[in-house]
Amino acid sequence: MSYADMLKKIKTSGEMKEVGETINGITKTKDGHLRIVLSRETKEIENLKTAIKNTIGNEASCTRLSDTAEIEIRDADEEATNEEILEAIEAYTKNKGSAKIINQWKTNRGTQIITASVPTSAINTMLNTRMRIGFVNCRVKRKLEVKKCFRCQGYGHTRVDCTNEERSDHCWKCGVVGHKSKECQGQNCCMLCKEEATDDHILGSYRCHTYIMYEVKENSPRRAQQVCTGWQIKKLDMGKLKQIVKAESDSRQASCQTAAAGAENYCSKLTHIADKCMPRRNGKHNKPPVYRWSEEIAQLRRDCIKCKRSYQRKRRKRNEQECTEEARLYKESRKSLVKEIKIAKAKCWQQLCLEVERDPWGQPYKIAMKKTVW
Numbered sequence: 001m002s003y004a005d006m007l008k009k010i011k012t013s014g015e016m017k018e019v020g021e022t023i024n025g026i027t028k029t030k031d032g033h034l035r036i037v038l039s040r041e042t043k044e045i046e047n048l049k050t051a052i053k054n055t056i057g058n059e060a061s062c063t064r065l066s067d068t069a070e071i072e073i074r075d076a077d078e079e080a081t082n083e084e085i086l087e088a089i090e091a092y093t094k095n096k097g098s099a100k101i102i103n104q105w106k107t108n109r110g111t112q113i114i115t116a117s118v119p120t121s122a123i124n125t126m127l128n129t130r131m132r133i134g135f136v137n138c139r140v141k142r143k144l145e146v147k148k149c150f151r152c153q154g155y156g157h158t159r160v161d162c163t164n165e166e167r168s169d170h171c172w173k174c175g176v177v178g179h180k181s182k183e184c185q186g187q188n189c190c191m192l193c194k195e196e197a198t199d200d201h202i203l204g205s206y207r208c209h210t211y212i213m214y215e216v217k218e219n220s221p222r223r224a225q226q227v228c229t230g231w232q233i234k235k236l237d238m239g240k241l242k243q244i245v246k247a248e249s250d251s252r253q254a255s256c257q258t259a260a261a262g263a264e265n266y267c268s269k270l271t272h273i274a275d276k277c278m279p280r281r282n283g284k285h286n287k288p289p290v291y292r293w294s295e296e297i298a299q300l301r302r303d304c305i306k307c308k309r310s311y312q313r314k315r316r317k318r319n320e321q322e323c324t325e326e327a328r329l330y331k332e333s334r335k336s337l338v339k340e341i342k343i344a345k346a347k348c349w350q351q352l353c354l355e356v357e358r359d360p361w362g363q364p365y366k367i368a369m370k371k372t373v374w
Helices: 003-012 014-022 045-059 082-093 120-127 238-250 259-277 295-317 320-358 363-368
Strands: 023-028 034-038 068-077 100-106 111-119 131-133 136-142
Touching (some): 003 023, 003 034, 014 023, 014 045, 068 131, 082 111, 120 136, 295 320
Antiparallel strands (some): 023 034, 068 111, 131 136
8 A cells, every 4th residue: 555545545534533633744754654743742542543543454554653762782691692682671661572683793702782772761761770681780871873974984974965075885994995894804994094193993993083073062151250349448548548639639630522531531530549549359259258357367377378388398398307397387377377366256256245235136136147257
């Protein structure tokens, strides 16, 4: 029965019209078969299958297609039969006849590598565990599918898109014209890697440079890191600020033709004044300093880290005399840092206790509710 005859019977059948709402489309395959595409919401597939069989009759068969993927099974013993392999695979697919062995080849270590086709719904459960075939726990991985061109024997494209020279009559093993790889007696020579320094391998092996491919995709642009701008108000020098403002007011002002130019000139002068009388914020750290932190503690910490690094360098050189002196300086600097931190903690605690009496919803309340850093 031809494709046209089957399509006419399905379109004119009254039984098919009752279940036809679940059909999204009808297409013709390369082999001339009729393929029916169903919607994702279709649940009563058996009713549709029965209706198709009743419409077409015994002249054609009806089979259900499913998405499949190829897996590669390694470490299986070379005496493992097809029945044992299919039984082990179908233990994961839970459906007899859903798996199919595509290829098998033996290795030099008494094992064999098996390529099989399985439903995509069961492939995740197979990859997470080892498959037991006979007395061996075999490794399972998904086989990568790389596009291959049978015109130039290259990878990454097909014959339709190929613009390279014709190499379909070349041997895959030695790259010479006139025979096939099964009949080849020559040395391994990859025809695609002749320009490279290493071409002593067959086409498509793991050493082939052309076979190793990667794809670069344009992802969404990353958000730029926010730079902390502004000045440290706590370090404002009021005396220097007054001097700079007085000097700027005494100087002659240049006339601006437009309001935008005047505003830009005014902002640049303010920035210049702020840079002169206080330092800018450090944009490296977004976290605010702890409540007890001060410039004295920061300087003691820098000195302590400096002594520690000097001590570690001397210790690596194994100079005992200099190492002893550096260790003493490091211990003294660390002791001074710890002592200053304890004093700052005690002083801040007293300030918080006094502030609770004055303002119960101020800094002590924020610290207790973890709205600020202590």
